[in-house]
Amino acid sequence: MAGDAAIRVSGLIKRYGDSVAVDGLDLEVWRGETFALLGPNGAGKTTTTEILEGYRKRDGGRVSVLGQDPQTADRRWRSRIGIVMQEPNDVYELTVAEIVRHFAGYFPRPRAVGEVIELVGLAGKERKRTSALSGGQRRRLDVALGIVGNPQVLFLDEPTTGFDPEARRQFWELIRSLRTAGTTILLTTHYLEEAEQLADRAAVISGGRIVALDEPRRLGGRDLASSTVGWSDPRDGACTAQSDTPTKLIAELAARYGGEVPGLTVTRPSLEDVYLQLIGQER
Amino acid sequence: MSRVAEIGVLDQGEGREQEQDRLPSAAALAVSRAGIELRQFFRQRDAVVFNFAYPVIMMLIFGSIFKGDVQGTDVPFVQYFSAGIAATGTMSIGFQGVAVAIAADRSDKTLKRLRGLPMPPISYFLGKLLSVLVSGLVQLVILLVVSAAFFHLHLPSTPGRWITLVWVFTLGLGTCAVMGIALGGLAKDGRSASAVVLPPFLVLQFISGVFFTFGQLGPVLRGIGAVFPLKWMCQGFRSVFLPDSFQTQEAAGAWEHGRTVLILLAWIIGGLAVSLRTFRWQSKGQG
Numbered sequence: 316m317a318g319d320a321a322i323r324v325s326g327l328i329k330r331y332g333d334s335v336a337v338d339g340l341d342l343e344v345w346r347g348e349t350f351a352l353l354g355p356n357g358a359g360k361t362t363t364t365e366i367l368e369g370y371r372k373r374d375g376g377r378v379s380v381l382g383q384d385p386q387t388a389d390r391r392w393r394s395r396i397g398i399v400m401q402e403p404n405d406v407y408e409l410t411v412a413e414i415v416r417h418f419a420g421y422f423p424r425p426r427a428v429g430e431v432i433e434l435v436g437l438a439g440k441e442r443k444r445t446s447a448l449s450g451g452q453r454r455r456l457d458v459a460l461g462i463v464g465n466p467q468v469l470f471l472d473e474p475t476t477g478f479d480p481e482a483r484r485q486f487w488e489l490i491r492s493l494r495t496a497g498t499t500i501l502l503t504t505h506y507l508e509e510a511e512q513l514a515d516r517a518a519v520i521s522g523g524r525i526v527a528l529d530e531p532r533r534l535g536g537r538d539l540a541s542s543t544v545g546w547s548d549p550r551d552g553a554c555t556a557q558s559d560t561p562t563k564l565i566a567e568l569a570a571r572y573g574g575e576v577p578g579l580t581v582t583r584p585s586l587e588d589v590y591l592q593l594i595g596q597e598r
Numbered sequence: 599m600s601r602v603a604e605i606g607v608l609d610q611g612e613g614r615e616q617e618q619d620r621l622p623s624a625a626a627l628a629v630s631r632a633g634i635e636l637r638q639f640f641r642q643r644d645a646v647v648f649n650f651a652y653p654v655i656m657m658l659i660f661g662s663i664f665k666g667d668v669q670g671t672d673v674p675f676v677q678y679f680s681a682g683i684a685a686t687g688t689m690s691i692g693f694q695g696v697a698v699a700i701a702a703d704r705s706d707k708t709l710k711r712l713r714g715l716p717m718p719p720i721s722y723f724l725g726k727l728l729s730v731l732v733s734g735l736v737q738l739v740i741l742l743v744v745s746a747a748f749f750h751l752h753l754p755s756t757p758g759r760w761i762t763l764v765w766v767f768t769l770g771l772g773t774c775a776v777m778g779i780a781l782g783g784l785a786k787d788g789r790s791a792s793a794v795v796l797p798p799f800l801v802l803q804f805i806s807g808v809f810f811t812f813g814q815l816g817p818v819l820r821g822i823g824a825v826f827p828l829k830w831m832c833q834g835f836r837s838v839f840l841p842d843s844f845q846t847q848e849a850a851g852a853w854e855h856g857r858t859v860l861i862l863l864a865w866i867i868g869g870l871a872v873s874l875r876t877f878r879w880q881s882k883g884q885g
Contacts, residue, residue: 368714370880390621393716405708408641409634417634421627421715423619460711 321346321381321468321499322367328375329362329523336362338523339376346467349490349500351514351531353507355594359523360503361401361472367501368398368470381468394422397466399457401473401503411448412441415459422464434492435459436485451482458489468499475509487512507586521594535589544568547578624718631725636732649691649733653741656683660809661749673841676749681835682808684741688767689802689828691734692774693781694795696726700782701791704881713879723873727775734771751839759838762855766834769862773827776869783877802828820849827865830858 322344329337337359344350352360365371366378369385369392378384383392407414415432419425432438435455440448445456454474461469471490475483483506490513494500504510510517511531518528519535527535542561546568548554558564561581568576584592622630640646660683664675703709712722745751754760778795785791805815805823815823823829836844837853845852 370710370713390716390718393714394619394621398711398714400707400710400714403707403711405703405706405711408638413634413637417630418715420622420630421717423621423716464716 319346320344320379321348322350322501323379324363324367324376326376327363327366327373327378329359329366329371330374336523337366337373340520340524342518342525342528344499344501345515346499347494347497348515349494349502349513351510351517352501352503352520353505353510353517353590354520358520358594360520362523363520364470364472364501364503368396369393394424394464395467397461397464397469399461399469399471399474402476403457406446408444408446410442410444411437411456411459414445414456415463418460419463424465425463426465428463431459431463434462435489450477451479454478455486455489458486462493462498466498468501469493471500471502471504473503473505475504475506483509507590511586519590519593526593527589531586534586535584535593537584537586537589540584540589543580543582545578545580545582546576549577553578621716624721624724627717627721628724628728631721632728632732635725635729639729639733649695650737650740652690653683653687653737654744656687657741657745657749671843673844674750674752676745676751677839678836679809680741680745680751681839682832684738684767684835685770685806685828685831686803686808687737687741688734688771688831689774689799691730691737692771693778694792694799695733696730696775696778697782697785697795698788698791700726700779701785702788704782704878705787707880709879719874719877723779723870726779727772730775731768731771734767738767754838762834763838766831766838766858769859769866770827770831770834773831773862773865773869776866776873777827780869780873780876783873786881802826805829806832808832824849827862830854830861834858 320343322342324340324342327337327340327342328335340359340363342363352363354360362371366373367380367385369380369388372386378386380388381392381395383389385392409417411432412428416428419428419431426434429441432441435458437452437455437459440452445453448456454477458471458474461471474490475486478486487509490500490502494513500513502510502513514531516529517531517534518525520526529535532538541557541559543555544558544561544564545553545555556564565576565579565581568579657680660679661676664679667674668678700709709722713719742751742753746753754763781794782791785794802823803809805819806826806829807815807823808828833848833853834855836848837855842853848854850857
C-alpha cells in the first residue's frame with residue numbers, strides 16, 4: 316500500500332541528450348499536504364512536475380501518483396488530478412463561464428461551475444471573453460480550469476508569476492482554502508515567500524536533486540542557525556553580534572543598559588539566505 | 599479469470615468508490631469539442647468572412663471570364679467550374695484550415711492542456727472533423743445558393759445526384775481534414791503550417807484537373823494527380839453538376855464512383871494511421 320503518500324518518487328532520472336535534468340530525485344508528498352518545490356531555472360522542477368503529471372517519460376526510477384504510474388495511467392487517473400501549467404497562452408473566443416463549463420464536461424464529478432468561478436475570484440466576470448481578461452485574471456482562470464474537475468492532487472507550476480502583491484495574497488487565500496478542502500498540492504515557485512506562506516514542507520532542487528527538504532521555517536537548519544543580535548549603543552552606534560544563545564546575550568545587554576536595550580533586533584537567516592546558500596553549494 | 603478480476607478490484611482499495619463515477623464517453627467529448635470549436639470559429643469574424651467569401655469570390659472571377667456554354671455542348675460553363683470551386687473550397691477548409699488550427703493549438707499549448715485532461719485523443723480529432731464538416735457544409739450551401747441565384751447554376755435534379763453530392767463532400771472533406779491533421783501534427787506553429795500547406799495545395803490544384811480537363815495534362819502529371827484525393831473529389835463533384843454525357847471526357851471515360859470511394863477511404867485510413875504515430879501534443883522544448 317502507498318500509505319498516506321499521494322506522490323512517491325524514488326531515484327527519478329531524466330536526461331535530455333547528454334545533459335541530466337533530474338539526477339536520482341527522491342520525494343514523498345503526503346495526502347492533504349501542500350508541498351513546495353523551489354529551485355533556480357533549469358534545476359529540474361518543471362521536468363519533475365511534468366513527469367508526475369504524465370506529460371514526460373522518465374529514464375529511470377520509480378514514480379507513483381495516487382497509486383499509479385503517471386506514464387501508463389488511464390483516463391480515470393487523469394480525472395483525479397488537476398494541472399495548472401506554466402505560462403499557457405491559449406486564448407479563447409469564449410466567456411469565462413463557457414470555458415469553465417466546457418472543461419467541467421471532461422470530468423465525472425466536477426465542481427459546480429459557479430462555485431469554481433467564485434472560488435478563484437472571477438465572480439462578476441462570467442460573461443467576459445477570456446481574451447479580454449488581465450494577466451492576473453487569466454491565471455485565475457487557469458486555476459479554475461485546473462480545479463473544476465475536483466482533483467485529489469493539484470499541480471501548480473509557478474502560478475503567481477507576474478502577479479501584483481495584492482493579487483498574490485488573494486491567490487494564496489485560494490490555495491489555502493483548497494488545502495483546507497483536503498486537496499494535495501504540489502507547488503512550484505520562484506517566490507520563497509510564497510513557499511513560506513503556503514507550504515507544509517518545501518524542497519530545494521538544484522542540479523536535478525533535492526538538496527534540502529523540511530518545513531519552510533526549518534529548511535536548511537534555519538531554526539538552529541546562529542542569530543544576529545543588533546542594537547544601537549548610545550556611544551558606539553549600531554552594533555551586531557552573532558550568537559548561538561541570543562537569549563543569554565540579550566539578558567547581558569539588558570543588564571548593561573539597565574533595562575531596555577536600545578534598537579534591539581534578533582534575526583535568523585531568512586529562507587532566502589538559506590536558499591541562496593543551498594543552491595550556491597551545488598554550483 | 600474472475601478471481602484475477604476480484605483481486606484487481608480489492609487492490610484498488612479506495613479507487614473502488616470512484617469506479618462508480620462514469621467518465622464521459624469519447625463520442626460525447628468529440629461532440630463537445632466540435633461545439634466549442636465552432637463557437638470560437640464563428641466568433642472570429644475575419645476567419646468566417648474569408649472562409650465563406652471564398653466560393654463567392656471564385657464564382658465572380660470564373661463567372662465573369664467564362665460565359666456561355668462548354669464548347670460544342672449546351673451545358674453552361676458554370677456547371678463545370680462549380681465542381682472545381684466546391685472541391686477546392688472543401689480542400690481549403692479541410693486541409694489548410696485544420697493544419698493551421700492544429701499547429702496553432704500546439705504552439706499556444708491548447709493541445710498540452712487537453713492532453714492533461716481525462717480525454718481520449720480520438721475525441722480531439724473527431725471534434726475537429728465534426729467542426730470542419732459543419733463549416734464546410736455552410737460554405738457549400740453558400741456556393742450552391744449564390745451560384746443558383748446569380749450565376750444560373752442548375753442544382754442536381756435527381757435524388758441520386760444529391761446523394762452523390764453528400765458523400766463526395768463528406769468523404770472529400772474527411773480526407774482533407776485527416777491530411778490536415780497529419781501535416782498540422784508536424785508543423786511548428788500556425789505560421790509555418792500555412793507555409794507548409796500552400797505548395798502542395800497549389801501543385802495539387804494544377805495536376806488534379808480542377809478548372810480544366812484532366813485529359814489535357816500529360817500522362818505523368820495525370821498519374822501523379824490520380825494518386826491524390828483532389829482529383830477524385832473534382833471528378834465526384836463533376837458527376838454531380840454535369841450531365842452523364844460528360845463522362846466520356848474523364849480520363850477513364852466514366853465517373854468511377856466506386857474507385858473514388860475506395861481511394862478517399864484509403865487516404866482517410868492511411869492518414870489516420872500516420873497521424874496517430876507522428877502527432878505531437880507538445881512543441882519540442884516546450885516547458
